[in-house]
Amino acid sequence: MTAGDTDLKTAAVPKAPRVRREVHHIGLVAALVLLALVGVVTEPDNFATSGNVAGILALAATIGVITVGMTFVIIGGGIDLSVGALMALASVWATTLATQSYGPVVMVVCALLVGTGAGLVNGLLIAYGRLVPFIATLAMLVAARGLAQRMSDRKTQLVRPENDAIEALSTTKVLGLPLVVFIFAAVAAAGWVLLNRTTFGRRTFAVGGNPEAARLAGIDVRRHTLMSYALSGLCCGVAAIIIMARTTTGSSTHGDLYELDAIAAVIIGGTLLTGGRGTLAGSILGVLVFTLITNLFILNGLQTSDQLIAKGAIIVVAVLLQRRGLRAPT
């Protein structure tokens, strides 16, 4: 870390909000604890079991990994609407009979390359083609789903028995947790280090906070933007591997509306939609809050429509609290 970097950071992110961010996390942690308490009280026999906790984390893994990428894009001042579609496309591409004939390793590499490749296209369109991120990634959403449908002939593609190493990622358990949970943890940890301990992360904040200032400070804003969308695409590729492991399929219907879930998790995690400020831990907590709600509702036998209402209410409350937090101390 050099003096120049520190200056840049303090310029883009004033000291005060940092404290408030911590406070916001306390709110999210409190929400998690509260939800857990509700679970323990309403379903004492089923909620606080190791099996249920493992189940919740495994469910959170796909959307969680995607949210890590989304956090970078949003802090960098962009948005990525194509994440769900990219995951679907990567899962389909990796499960075509042709790909499957090369074995599980190629399937994994294929998913990662497809995700990253599509993310690069997003990035090129936005950074060098000067398209608005909303429009470029919206176009990618539609096109990637279309391609996934065409490639799979709109069928559900099963992972073939000889490639059951893929499925083993979710059936093999270490310390009571399926491997996909460790993938999620590894991606989250890597994301945290990248955001908070590297120049790449610092530049992400700078570019999102004020791209012009970032450019004057010598950052190649366009290249950085390209990289952050590629990163988001890579995360979609990882998520595709997890969804293949969990469902044993690739399908163009995977990841429906994931873009909204991921954006919602990032927002309730305290990241500004306008960019320049945010935390990865908040986003992960946001994902866990949503997954926990789904789990609680199903344990208690409540309908999905009520879940949606609860999720909507939580987004509004979280953002209202966030705005209060921003105003109050000054």
Next chain:
Amino acid sequence: MSEHTSDRPTTPSRRGLLFGGALAAAGTLAAACTGNDPKETTPAAQTGNLGGGDNAKPGRPVTIGFSAPAADHGWIAAITKNAQAEAKRYSDLTFKPVEPTNDINQQISAVESLISAKVNALVLLPNDGEQLNQVARKAMDAGIPVINLDRVFPDKLSYRTWIGGDNYGMGVAAGHHVGRRLKEKGVAKPVIVEVQGIATLPLTQERSKGFADALKTYGFSVTAKQDAKFTVETGNQVASNLLQAHKKIDALWNHDDDQGVGVLAAVKQAGRKDFFMVGGAGSANAMREIKSGGVLEATVTYSPTMAASAVRVARLIAQGKGMADLMELQVPQSLTLTSETVTRQNVDQYLPLGFES
């Protein structure tokens, strides 16, 4: 910044190399991996018997229009495929399908184009019966008989013949299988769990009602039900939560074999073997599972072969013929398929009719 500017000259080239390599690899993979096995089997066409009497013999040449939703689901994909395969079997039949779509507006204009093309009969699976009622009525008014496939039009003036599945009957078939099996096992107070499709659809509500009604005849009731969205992913998500909620389950009915792939994966991941499962629709994959003797014990059909039957019926109507096995000189106004139960005993017979999900 200084340390980064210092090593800049070297890094881009290294990265460029890596990046280029990755792109090249992606290119090779792309070329290698896009292909799916091209061999297409149309089982319905191979096994179905041609209609009785001399109906199969070439008659007056007719043109039949066909419109269905775009397939985002194995079942709908099988509908279009079965219709096409059936049409190919008749030399006197010209098949005129329009681009499938999930947009109501587009389907309306597609049907309008078939009306102005003056087809002799129209096979129509609407995205929504209520919303396409008007345009179906328009076809009937123009003298084109409409064969309404599965999703029914509310107005009987809008179609000549309806052919479709029995959602209530599907629930009944599943309920009877579950009830009978549990009685055999002598389970007193069974835990019966239901994974539904989209809960707001009338078809889902009918399936659930049939299931509950049939179970009632055995003195059983559904312990818990939860809705998925007909996709593998939602099936997996809902089932893995439901399995957590119920430590002991005796029977599970899943409404749909497509989402059933996700349900089965969830069962496997949870390592549960305490219950048996019944599926719905009758996909080839589900039948293979039944044959291999896993947790999935049976499935109740809602067969997309109905599309092939609809084309057959449309041809007869357009040619003014009746159904050879019936007394009447004309095709009946309504044909409801019965939901058949596929188990390990009869699975070999049904496998050719199963659709690839």
